[in-house]
Amino acid sequence: MDSTDNSPIRDTESTALISATEQQQQLNDLLKQLSPERLQVLADFAAYLANAESETATQELLAIPGLLERVRQNQATPKAQSSNWRTLRSDV
DSSP states (O other), X not given: OOTTOOOHHHHHHHXXXXXXXXXXXXXXXXXXXXXXXXXXXXXXXXXXXHHHHHHHHHHHHHTSTTHHHHHHHHHHSOGGGOOOHHHHOTTO
């Protein structure tokens, strides 16, 4: 994609990035105004949100049929049977 591409997806990504950056700056400004007690409450809430987001992602992965079994099988595969991906194709 060149820099002149004004597709809706690119615009949405740019807007989301700017919006996230602006929100982070706004949060940083507000953090400076909070008491230590309120900062702790906010930290606890942020940890809760991060955990909930992680749990959602985990559930999405677990919903993929056979994924957990393939991961277990991969972990049980002796390393002698696997190859370093860098040596398989040096032209990529």
